[in-house]
Amino acid sequence: MKTIRYILQKEFIQIFRNRTMLPIIFLVPILQLVVLVHAATLEMKKIEMFVVDNDLSGTSRELVNKFSASPFYVVEQVGFSVKEAEESLKQGSVDVILVIPSDFEKKLHKEENAKVQLLVDAINGAAAGLIYAYSHSIIADYSNQIFLELSRGLIRGPETISLTTTYWYNPDLNYKIYMLPGILVILVTLIGMFLSALNLVREKEMGTIEQINVTPIRKYQFIIGKLLPFWIIALFELAFGLTIGKLFFHIPIEGSLLLLFGFASVYLIAVMSIGLFISTISSTQQQVMFLSFFFLLTFIMMSGIFTPVESMPDWANYVNIANPLAYFMRVIRMVLLKGSGFWDISREFFAMTGFATIMLTLAVWRYRKVA
């Protein structure tokens, strides 16, 4: 116990004497949360549209007006050449082309049926889907309106079933309160995994590890002394990030914070053990960086921060069984947004406990006092 105290004392002195450490602890979370939460949004705000209006009739103009009146669309250009429009699409200066044929109004009045063409830049599939859906609903609305005008009083439109939707847990579909907890998970993981791994391998690089290894220090004492400081810092980071989220983004905290921190404590043991393991198989900080980056990137992309895990292929779901980030990502959103209790997340909790135990054992086993 006394030995651990001396190691902790040394670690904390070193951490806080390091000039880059305080900015990492305080500035990085603020920047990440403020910048990333705004940037990492899937909402479409400014869809740039090129209209090829070959009809130039009242009806066609009104259709274009419907688009420019929508908060989501900017009618960037109006022209007559599909070729020219395609050129803009290629250059990326517009996202979508609306082509109205020259007989649009005539056909509509004669045959009660007319066609328009929509060309969507689908490099980003998810965005293209959204653009299509938005455009479709605007055109459908307009088509309904025309139908009513044309049939004024003569025919009664078919009784339609109208759908009213309420979005639970995030009624305004505010993307920020969905993203913020996710980014917080990444932040806490970075601190836990990266910093502890770098710290340990630094002793290898400096040569001080050799001096440590000739002392009667016990493996567990050294590892606790090395990991505990970053465990505390990472939990502090979580609290700090939640405060920022509450103050600036008004994220809801529906569930128990105690439960969230309880889960985070176990989670951190798991990711820090991964960090420790990486540092035992590396001999320079560079190697640690590359290895941690590889794991982190894979973990993050598969964790479901941007895309729901459920829509990933089956094999990805199997891989995610071994992805601690996926668990924490789910748990933090469940607890914060839904107010889930212990029994709702018990499966994740026990899985994480098992994971932490295995990783810690592996890391401790791999750490050697002899070369």
Next chain:
Amino acid sequence: MTDDGSNIIVVKDLVKKFGTFTANDKLTFEVRKGEIFGFLGANGAGKTTALRILCGLSRPTSGFVHVAGFDVSRHPEEIKKRIGYMSQKFSLYEDLTVEENFTFYGGIYGLSRKQIKEQTNFLLENLKFHKSKEILIRALPLGWKQKLAFSVAIMHRPKVVFLDEPTGGVDPVTRRQFWKMIYDTASSGITVFVTTHYMDEAEYCERISIMVDGRIKALDTPASLKQRFNAINIEEVFLKIARN
């Protein structure tokens, strides 16, 4: 076995192989309690390999190695409590102050707060350095770092201290001071095991062994070695051995 209790280190037929390369080939020697034992050899002769085995940092491939009464293969942690070590690569914490380094190492060797304080003051006063204990190690010249590292290595009063090329890269004045420290340490009852490739330093040792290509080619007092090889100094002895 010649172990009558007067030897602190007993090594018999120590072999260390790295794959097909034999770094230590059947080393056999003893170090007596309280002596200054010089472990000489050219770079790459296998000195550091043997030293690391004696400190429990590396395991022998075969052979009998006892340090401070314990077998290195079976009880390395018992040995670690009883030895001090100063590595070739400088190993105090650069971002800690002199005093913080002493406190840390004293603490992990299980010294009490009072003992840490006393030892720190005693050792720093010997170095006439007690006024500068708030200085970061980073800010000190190499010679001072070496002397402080040595002081830290003997802080817990080990039975034997291992010094791996302790005077590498320091100026002659500091080397002289360093050897003064070694003498003081030995006379206080701590055995000193020192590796070096400065042949003039070997003259300061009570007994020396000379290693060439993983084997001990000679082991005796400097005076009798010079006599046996009909040489004026150890450097000549070394050259004569190395040429054969």
